[in-house]
Amino acid sequence: MATTDTQVKELIKREYEHGFVTEIESDTFEPGLNEDVIRRLSELKQEPEFMLEWRLKAYRRWLEMDEPEWAHVDFPKVDYNSISYYSAPKRPEDMPQSLDEVDPELLRTYEKLGIPLHERAKLAGVAVDAVFDSVSVATTFKEPLEKAGVIFCPISEALQKHPELVKKYLGSVVPAGDNYFAALNSAVFSDGSFVYIPKGVRCPMELSTYFRINAANTGQFERTLIIAEEGSYVSYLEGCTAPMRDENQLHAAVVELVILDDAQIKYSTVQNWYPGDENGKGGIYNFVTKRAACIGKNSKVSWTQVETGSAITWKYPSCVLRGENSVGEFYSVALTHNYQQADTGTKMIHLGKNTKSTIISKGISAGRSSNAYRGLVKFGPGAEGARNFTQCDSLLIGDRCGAHTFPYIESKNKSAIVEHEATTSKVSDEQMFLCRQRGIDPEQAVSMIVNGFCKEVFKELPMEFAVEASKLLEVSLEGSVG
Amino acid sequence: MLSIKNLHASVNGEEILKGINLEIKAGEVHAIMGPNGSGKSTLSQVLAGNETFEVTEGEVTLNGDNLLELVTEERAREGVFLAFQYPVEIPGVSNLQFLRTAVNAMRKHRGEEEMNAAEFMKLAKDVSRQVDLDPAFLKRGVNEGFSGGEKKRNEIMQALLLQPKLAILDETDSGLDIDALQVVSNGVNALRADDRAILMVTHYQRLLNHIVPDYVHVLAGGKIVKSGGRELALELEERGYGWLGIDAVDTSN
Ligand SMILES: Nc1ncnc2c1ncn2[C@@H]1O[C@H](COP(=O)(O)OP(=O)(O)OP(=O)(O)O)[C@@H](O)[C@H]1O
Ligand SMILES: [Mg+2]
Numbered sequence: 001m002a003t004t005d006t007q008v009k010e011l012i013k014r015e016y017e018h019g020f021v022t023e024i025e026s027d028t029f030e031p032g033l034n035e036d037v038i039r040r041l042s043e044l045k046q047e048p049e050f051m052l053e054w055r056l057k058a059y060r061r062w063l064e065m066d067e068p069e070w071a072h073v074d075f076p077k078v079d080y081n082s083i084s085y086y087s088a089p090k091r092p093e094d095m096p097q098s099l100d101e102v103d104p105e106l107l108r109t110y111e112k113l114g115i116p117l118h119e120r121a122k123l124a125g126v127a128v129d130a131v132f133d134s135v136s137v138a139t140t141f142k143e144p145l146e147k148a149g150v151i152f153c154p155i156s157e158a159l160q161k162h163p164e165l166v167k168k169y170l171g172s173v174v175p176a177g178d179n180y181f182a183a184l185n186s187a188v189f190s191d192g193s194f195v196y197i198p199k200g201v202r203c204p205m206e207l208s209t210y211f212r213i214n215a216a217n218t219g220q221f222e223r224t225l226i227i228a229e230e231g232s233y234v235s236y237l238e239g240c241t242a243p244m245r246d247e248n249q250l251h252a253a254v255v256e257l258v259i260l261d262d263a264q265i266k267y268s269t270v271q272n273w274y275p276g277d278e279n280g281k282g283g284i285y286n287f288v289t290k291r292a293a294c295i296g297k298n299s300k301v302s303w304t305q306v307e308t309g310s311a312i313t314w315k316y317p318s319c320v321l322r323g324e325n326s327v328g329e330f331y332s333v334a335l336t337h338n339y340q341q342a343d344t345g346t347k348m349i350h351l352g353k354n355t356k357s358t359i360i361s362k363g364i365s366a367g368r369s370s371n372a373y374r375g376l377v378k379f380g381p382g383a384e385g386a387r388n389f390t391q392c393d394s395l396l397i398g399d400r401c402g403a404h405t406f407p408y409i410e411s412k413n414k415s416a417i418v419e420h421e422a423t424t425s426k427v428s429d430e431q432m433f434l435c436r437q438r439g440i441d442p443e444q445a446v447s448m449i450v451n452g453f454c455k456e457v458f459k460e461l462p463m464e465f466a467v468e469a470s471k472l473l474e475v476s477l478e479g480s481v482g
Numbered sequence: 483m484l485s486i487k488n489l490h491a492s493v494n495g496e497e498i499l500k501g502i503n504l505e506i507k508a509g510e511v512h513a514i515m516g517p518n519g520s521g522k523s524t525l526s527q528v529l530a531g532n533e534t535f536e537v538t539e540g541e542v543t544l545n546g547d548n549l550l551e552l553v554t555e556e557r558a559r560e561g562v563f564l565a566f567q568y569p570v571e572i573p574g575v576s577n578l579q580f581l582r583t584a585v586n587a588m589r590k591h592r593g594e595e596e597m598n599a600a601e602f603m604k605l606a607k608d609v610s611r612q613v614d615l616d617p618a619f620l621k622r623g624v625n626e627g628f629s630g631g632e633k634k635r636n637e638i639m640q641a642l643l644l645q646p647k648l649a650i651l652d653e654t655d656s657g658l659d660i661d662a663l664q665v666v667s668n669g670v671n672a673l674r675a676d677d678r679a680i681l682m683v684t685h686y687q688r689l690l691n692h693i694v695p696d697y698v699h700v701l702a703g704g705k706i707v708k709s710g711g712r713e714l715a716l717e718l719e720e721r722g723y724g725w726l727g728i729d730a731v732d733t734s735n
Binding site (some may be wrong): 428429430431433434435436437438439440441442444448449451452453454455456 | 530531532534553554555558559563564566569570572573574575576579580581583584587588591623624640644
């Protein structure tokens, strides 16, 4: 990209204007966690007083809690005192200066995913191009959003510009003491996204973290809060299909969605963090708490996720259906390969009258991986006429992997109806033979069969995301045949 | 074109094909008949390269090339096509997508450009009409919920799309109603060409009224026990397999 010096300065200035980058001057904190660390963190971020109190309370709760052990996963204990809880964003001169300095394996994957050249650099964390790219994208997207009254900014910025909104809703869906990882996140979260859709507004575009600068640096303890006011609508895309360069081992994010009367949030995730190598070395631990509160009448939320990354995934996007006639949906594809372990699922908590939920879960296991679905469907006493439909399908590739299903149903209302279907199938030799007999490569055949298996979920994804997700499956399945 | 010499094959250590010899020239149609369990499907699958079966002895060449050296997809790309006796379902994968992937795999092998979705759609619609399958079937999952007869028509449609050099049709006539039999036969006749060989497994001589074969062979106990012209099928229909003295072979298996 040919740009003169003045243009560069202008771009940087503009970026600052829009508040997309938070200026912080500090180095990385010493590893370890205590109240003092939290105070310094909050101060650095110039947070309002209530936020510090909130963090400290969460920290004290966390100290009293035990790490959950019931998930169907197995990993060495995390030493929380060996982690640094604050790290300044990388300075441009510390980042790779060109694509030549980036791991060729990573670049090969980008190429396969069909990611345009200039975006590859950004994803790989290359200094200069990345900034230009994001700034221009960010500016084109900012205007129509502002016009519509939509707030979409880093949560650290929201804490300064809209503290009353954050104060009102933060922790209202996932309380600080909800679970071990949520408590930890509440105490030390670094940054994340904040979205506010005003009454009656249909967000003019799909919102994506992909377009936000700094996203790569907010990874470890990310906090997302989305509020959809009465009659509003937003579709939010989290992540991107390319594997992000990421040195953090532990990820403990929290996502809270608040949905008022007649409003709808569609939340789509594609997660492709480093899964570890083919011997099970390395990889991200992904322990995330995602929950939506349908507090309004006729409100609706759908979680759609395609997860192929991380060494260990522990994740249950949930819906609390409080408002009358509110609807919760969960569509999930979770693929594990090599030594990956995934324990995912959802919780549908029916509290209001005539609430409805749908769960479609597709688990794919290859290699020596283990893939578990864990789902809770609960009907409170007030859930008159509530219904749930659950369909839970597992697909095995090869015979050294495992799939497990743990459905839990609790009902305090006799009028509630649950339907549950579960299947386990294999990519059969006959299917493979048919494909190969028609001239199709074995790897392409597996990917086609797996894509077919996931179709019901893919069709819930926004179009361009669906195309990428299907390519991603293909790449993730490499080496699963033979 | 196709030459099979002393072919032996077994599954789980049990020998099923016990020395098959067969020559098929370009342009010819050969029918294979024979009792249940005699090895007709096994022969078809072995020719197509199904790895469940182990070839223990013998030679198979297609236009002089050693087929046994090639894996399934390579044989397919060299022009071997098998219409399955029991076509398997692939849920969620649309017929259209499946077929386009197949056609493009072949084109790529031949160094031709891949077909885009629109071009392929047009071609596929034409071919599906040729076997009297509603183009709506193209959108459904591969064989997913197809009736027996629909599956068979779908197989012939694939043969017409892929234009193989050697088409092996394993009981493509069974389970068809009278009209469908006519449709499938027309499809097979459309496949007949000077540069193509067809090997057709069937139990019914009535198919051979529609598709007149150049030769008829009887496979029993893993061997070809009799070969003849079109009239052999008529004789078999009249007299059964007993007169060939193969009942004994069958039960001793
Ligand atoms: N995968 C297998 N495992 C074990 N035995 C097999 C297998 N496949 C075929 N056989 C056996 O080989 C023999 C020949 O079977 P094949 O399917 O070739 O017969 P066929 O002539 O096609 O019969 P049909 O007319 O009933 O279709 C049978 O005894 C069958 O049980
Ligand atoms: Mg058979």
